[in-house]
Amino acid sequence: MWRMRSTLVRFVPAGSRKQSKWRNFEVFVHSFLRATDDAFAFTSSWTGFLESNAPSTMAAAAAAAPPARGTLREDLTCAICCDLFREPVMLACMHHFCKPCISRYWRGTQGPVSCPQCRKEFSSKHFQTNYLVTAMVEKVRATTSDSYIKNLEKQLKETLDSHRLKKEDFINAIRRDKDKMDTIKRVGADLQAHVKEEFRALHQILLNEEACSLEQLRREEEEELEKVRRHLEATELAVRELEDGIKALEQASAATENIVLAELPQLRPCVRENIAPEFDANAFRNKYMAPLQYITWRKMFKSLNPGPSPLTFDVDTAHPNIHVSRDKTAAVECDVEAPHTDSNKRFLQCVNILAAQSFQSGRHYWEVEVGSKPKWDLGVASEAVDRRARIKLSPESGYWTLRLRKGREYSAGTQPWTRLRLGSCPQRLGVFLDCEERRVSFYNADDMSLLYSFAGGPRGKAFPFFSPCISDRSQRAPPIKLLHYPPVALSG
Numbered sequence: 001m002w003r004m005r006s007t008l009v010r011f012v013p014a015g016s017r018k019q020s021k022w023r024n025f026e027v028f029v030h031s032f033l034r035a036t037d038d039a040f041a042f043t044s045s046w047t048g049f050l051e052s053n054a055p056s057t058m059a060a061a062a063a064a065a066p067p068a069r070g071t072l073r074e075d076l077t078c079a080i081c082c083d084l085f086r087e088p089v090m091l092a093c094m095h096h097f098c099k100p101c102i103s104r105y106w107r108g109t110q111g112p113v114s115c116p117q118c119r120k121e122f123s124s125k126h127f128q129t130n131y132l133v134t135a136m137v138e139k140v141r142a143t144t145s146d147s148y149i150k151n152l153e154k155q156l157k158e159t160l161d162s163h164r165l166k167k168e169d170f171i172n173a174i175r176r177d178k179d180k181m182d183t184i185k186r187v188g189a190d191l192q193a194h195v196k197e198e199f200r201a202l203h204q205i206l207l208n209e210e211a212c213s214l215e216q217l218r219r220e221e222e223e224e225l226e227k228v229r230r231h232l233e234a235t236e237l238a239v240r241e242l243e244d245g246i247k248a249l250e251q252a253s254a255a256t257e258n259i260v261l262a263e264l265p266q267l268r269p270c271v272r273e274n275i276a277p278e279f280d281a282n283a284f285r286n287k288y289m290a291p292l293q294y295i296t297w298r299k300m301f302k303s304l305n306p307g308p309s310p311l312t313f314d315v316d317t318a319h320p321n322i323h324v325s326r327d328k329t330a331a332v333e334c335d336v337e338a339p340h341t342d343s344n345k346r347f348l349q350c351v352n353i354l355a356a357q358s359f360q361s362g363r364h365y366w367e368v369e370v371g372s373k374p375k376w377d378l379g380v381a382s383e384a385v386d387r388r389a390r391i392k393l394s395p396e397s398g399y400w401t402l403r404l405r406k407g408r409e410y411s412a413g414t415q416p417w418t419r420l421r422l423g424s425c426p427q428r429l430g431v432f433l434d435c436e437e438r439r440v441s442f443y444n445a446d447d448m449s450l451l452y453s454f455a456g457g458p459r460g461k462a463f464p465f466f467s468p469c470i471s472d473r474s475q476r477a478p479p480i481k482l483l484h485y486p487p488v489a490l491s492g
Contacts, residue, residue: 379466
């Protein structure tokens with residue numbers, strides 16, 4: 001590499017050339033040498049890596065490779081003092097020496113002088129300062145100083161520690177991801193078992209209904225067949241008796257040719273003809289060509305767990321401005337206070353009302369129709385909530401609710417509120433309370449899509465909670481309605 005540099009330096013113009021050309025060429029040489037330094041540094045780093053990671057490979061390569069050239073430090077070492085150049089100068093033969101060293105070497109010499117390396121003679125003691133080599137020497141001296149090496153070691157240690165910490169973070173992240181995957185698989189397996197159990201129960205209901213319908217059909221078919229069979233047997237018996245009578249009469253008729261018949265032969269009385277049983281095939285068919293799926297679906301309500309709970313409002317808990325319908329399934333906020341009695345159960349500060357039914361075990365589901373109301377709150381409230389104070393609706397206060405504001409802003413009752421982005425505005429909402437799992441979930445009852453779910457639900461007794469809210473006085477406030485799906489057992 002240094003030979004290449006020396007060759008390039010040979011092309012440096014003498015002092016008679018223009019100064020601008022010298023400057024341009026010096027810049028070119030400086031850029032070229034910097035590139036060669038980078039390539040040399042890369043080669044040295046790669047060589048060190050191979051030596052540390054694949055000694056056998058390096059040994060084989062070294063055996064086949066040509067002799068290695070000198071290092072950059074060796075190229076920048078004075079041949080006289082065997083140390084890095086100090087004030088490097090270049091002779092006409094392109095060899096470099098320290099200015100003090102070459103001056104001392106030539107001291108006392110009269111007449112021609114020679115190069116200490118190539119022994120080429122010169123007529124005068126002439127040399128030229130090489131600023132490019134000077135800069136390179138200073139760079140090498142700076143990068144090999146104790147302070148530089150210590151600083152580099154410090155940077156290497158910090159970088160190594162940083163990489164180790166990042167590696168540890170990545171390993172922990174991998175471990176967490178694997179734990180999450182195990183959790184997902186475990187929860188997924190549990191949920192699959194739960195879903196299969198739920199549908200197995202539905203399948204069993206349908207199988208039972210199918211077996212019951214088939215058994216009823218079999219019995220009715222057998223009853224109709226038995227009616228016709230009895231009539232058939234009676235008719236066949238009457239035919240046989242009539243045949244016997246006909247035979248006796250025919251014999252008596254033949255005997256009259258020889259004797260005078262004094263009286264008719266004794267005959268069995270004829271069997272009275274039974275009226276043939278009627279069978280209305282259309283009526284029999286229509287009974288089992290009815291909408292069996294809908295009939296079965298109606299019957300399934302009494303077996304669903306949980307089935308829709310037929311809630312009613314508890315008027316003793318209603319705020320005075322809430323009016324409740326006679327059947328206690330509709331509640332609306334009004335300007336005029338409804339007649340009421342003082343009760344510790346009644347809400348006084350907020351326009352709230354509870355259901356008459358409470359739950360503290362099992363799983364329960366109910367549906368509420370909110371229609372086009374622009375604002376409302378509904379959900380579940382703990383029995384111990386303060387009904388005489390104005391309290392923020394949150395699980396910390398004993399409320400697990402969903403709310404609507406301005407006709408389009410849906411939020412879950414957390415603190416702060418959790419905004420929900422719904423694709424459509426539900427007209428009916430379903431509330432699911434699992435007392436054992438302590439979970440309260442809200443659904444769009446039109447398509448049963450999950451809107452929000454609270455973990456850490458109420459402990460102990462809890463009531464369905466509703467608030468029709470204070471409505472716009474310019475419009476008539478629509479009510480909140482409790483939907484009923486009575487488990488009617490239809491007659492088969």
